[in-house]
Amino acid sequence: MRHLSYLGVLAGCLLGTAPLEILLGTRVYARWRRLLRTLVPVLAVFVGWDLYAIARRQWTFDPRGVTGVRLPGGIPLEEVLFFVVVPICAILTLEAVRARRRAWPVGDEPQPPTPTATAAPSSPSPSPPSQAEAEAPSVRAHGKPSDGPT
């Protein structure tokens, strides 16, 4: 069992953050294309860094703590998965913060609509938030002046 230690830590990270997607509607897994596009450059840079460090023996892995599956360059499978799991957890955390603090922009918000556009015909009235949230838990209130890039 001990050789599953590293995998277990990663699984714990995924399991621990999964409720954010469901309870707070972070929609990170739901936007899987955007997630994949994010993971590619992250993997490219940090697996590269990791391969350098492994080649120079800056860090090593206890064979008893990993499955033993090694990818080209001698990088353990777990180490590659680390650069998938940790970014997912980080994004989930950021989106969870945003779900709770909608007035805190990060830079991908829609452009603030013009004052007349806020009264778009298909838009449900913002006054009963409970209804809007019941329909779409992930809905982000936009159109507030503070939503624009700072």
Next chain:
Amino acid sequence: MSYTALAGLGVLAAVTADLLVFRVRLVRRRAFWVAYAIIVACQLVTNGVLTGFGIVRYDPATIVGLRIAYAPVEDLLFGFALVLWTLDWWVWWGRPSRRGQDGAGGIGASSGSRRIHGR
């Protein structure tokens, strides 16, 4: 190059990209720092497990030797660079000008409320 030097460079590169390349400026946004505070707390736990149980071991010659929760302090820099680089790409791919390519943004959304989420 030592882990210490690389970690410092990693942070510098990530911050530079954030401010000058992506121009997302996460390091100037409250949402990022609140999220990072949560992330770093989790990192100290998971990293502490990985290093405390010796699953990952470091060459003493490549680190300064200062450790926080068993992990070398360089891991905090490494982690910061990883998180900032990740979140910059995430925000970048979700910017309004790019959202048209992002199918996950809700193409074909029919209900009025879903109209809002598109990112």
